[in-house]
Structure formats: structure tokens, C-alpha cells
Amino acid sequence: MSRLAASFVLAYHGCDAQVAHDALSRKSIPVSSNRHYDWLGPGVYFWEADPQRALEWAKARVGRGEINAPAVMGAVIDLGNCLDLTTRENLAILRWAYEAFAKVQAAAGVAMPVNRSPGGAADPDRLLRYRDCAVIPHLHRINDVDPGTRFDTVRGMFPEGDELYPGAGFKAKNHIQIAVRTMDCIKGFFLPPAAR
Numbered sequence: 001m002s003r004l005a006a007s008f009v010l011a012y013h014g015c016d017a018q019v020a021h022d023a024l025s026r027k028s029i030p031v032s033s034n035r036h037y038d039w040l041g042p043g044v045y046f047w048e049a050d051p052q053r054a055l056e057w058a059k060a061r062v063g064r065g066e067i068n069a070p071a072v073m074g075a076v077i078d079l080g081n082c083l084d085l086t087t088r089e090n091l092a093i094l095r096w097a098y099e100a101f102a103k104v105q106a107a108a109g110v111a112m113p114v115n116r117s118p119g120g121a122a123d124p125d126r127l128l129r130y131r132d133c134a135v136i137p138h139l140h141r142i143n144d145v146d147p148g149t150r151f152d153t154v155r156g157m158f159p160e161g162d163e164l165y166p167g168a169g170f171k172a173k174n175h176i177q178i179a180v181r182t183m184d185c186i187k188g189f190f191l192p193p194a195a196r
Contacts, residue, residue: 007079011046011178012192014058017069023189024073032181036113037128040085040154041136043179044186046075048155051192053175076187077180080152083139086176097139104138125160140181152182 013020013030022028034042047054051072058070084090105112113130136154143149161173180186 008187009048009077009079009178010074011048011077012051012054012072012074013044013046014054014056014061014070014072016058016067017071020071020073020189020191024191029183029186033179036133037130038133038179039129039158040156040177040179041133041140043154043181044183046077046178046180048176048178050175053173072192074190074192076190077153077178078185078187079155079178080182080185081150083136083151083154085154085156094135094139097142098135100142101135101138127160150182152180152185154179154181 013023015030019030023030030044032042032044038045047057051074055070055072058067058072061067062070082090083093085094102112113134115126115129115131117126118128140151143151155176155178157174157176159171159174161171164170164172
């Protein structure tokens with residue numbers, strides 16, 4: 001990543017209250033997600049500068065039985081060598097990785113994964129990012145061969161949800177997410193004021 005932006009960010013992790021307690025008391029750190037549909041590939045996920053959205057996400061998981069007591073905790077994150085998908089330079093790298101991955105899939109006779117909506121709904125957000133989650137780790141496998149090119153974090157901006165108002169270019173759930181791959185990039189956790 002070119003250093004054209006600040007390297008440290010405040011970000012928020014929606015989770016179960018026990019996970020937040022354990023991280024805040026330094027017993028453990030949140031578990032890295034590695035589902036085949038994660039938007040930014042494997043990593044510990046954070047919502048940049050948006051504790052409210054992190055808490056909304058955690059509350060939505062209660063109904064699914066994934067979380068007992070929704071909570072949010074903050075983190076100071078050094079982005080390190082960041083695959084920042086809000087910049088042209090890094091978007092070009094990701095496009096190259098997609099083309100390389102497509103060639104590998106074609107040579108193996110395997111179909112490309114497809115981003116889609118849960119239950120086959122006609123939702124344009126395509127919340128299940130199978131293709132994106134295959135391309136980003138493919139890029140990581142290439143870069144991880146040389147420790148000097150390893151991406152510590154992945155950062156992406158996502159328009160999500162309904163139009164904020166009729167004809168708006170903004171969506172109700174727009175957000176920036178960060179997937180942290182190198183745990184040393186998490187410099188510390190804190191309890192956000194709204195969560196106290």
C-alpha cells in the first residue's frame with residue numbers, strides 16, 4: 001500500500017459480550033473469520049469508525065443463535081501493509097488477482113465462485129461474496145511467498161442496504177470494513193463510550 005493515508009484507525013468489532021470481555025481483559029483476541037463468503041477474505045473483521053453498525057451486526061446474530069449477548073468493542077489498528085480497496089492502485093492489484101485466479105480455475109476445469117444473495121433473493125447487495133472471498137485469498141497466497149509483500153490488513157468500502165432517500169446515491173448501511181490478518185496490527189482494544 002502506498003502511504004497516502006493515515007496508518008492508524010479506530011474500528012469496531014461486533015461480537016458476543018464474552019468475546020469483548022476476554023479481549024478487553026487480554027485473555028484472548030477475537031477469532032479470525034474464514035468463511036467462504038467473507039467479503040474481504042480471512043481475518044478479524046472490524047467496522048471502521050462505526051460502533052453503531054458493529055452493534056447492529058451483533059444484534060442481528062442473536063436471532064440466528066450465533067451470539068448470546070450482543071456487544072461492541074473498539075480497537076486501535078495499524079493498517080500496516082494494507083490492501084486498501086478504496087484506492088485505484090490496490091483495485092488494479094485485485095483485478096490482476098482475479099484474472100490470475102480465473103486462469104487457474106479454467107485450467108483446473110473448475111467453475112468460478114459467484115457472489116450471490118442469501119436464499120437466492122434478488123438483492124443487489126449480494127451479501128454472500130464467494131467470488132471476492134476466493135480472489136482475495138488467491139492474492140494472499142501469491143504475496144505471502146515474500147514476507148515483504150504480505151498484506152497485513154484488507155480494507156474495503158461497501159454500499160449496502162436500501163437507498164437512504166428516494167433517488168439517493170447513498171445506502172442506509174454504507175460502511176468501511178477492515179479484515180485484520182496480522183494480529184500484531186491490533187494495538188489495543190477499548191470499550192466505546194456508547195457501549196459502557
